[in-house]
Amino acid sequence: MLLYVGPDQIIPLSGFIGTIAGLALMFWGKLLEGFRKLSRMRSPKETTEQ
Numbered sequence: 001m002l003l004y005v006g007p008d009q010i011i012p013l014s015g016f017i018g019t020i021a022g023l024a025l026m027f028w029g030k031l032l033e034g035f036r037k038l039s040r041m042r043s044p045k046e047t048t049e050q
Helices: 007-026 028-042
Strands: none
Touching: 007 028
16 A cells, blocks of 8 residues: 555646646747757867868
8 A cells, every 4th residue: 555646646746747748838949949059059060071
């Protein structure tokens, strides 16, 4: 009985997960833009010489 997880413990957890997912979906474009900027800053600039 020590590992029993009842609905009274799951419902707040699912609300928290839903909140995180909702915020991620609302700001998905901004998050991707930030990750792209970070990856451009970290990667060395490639030069193409022909």
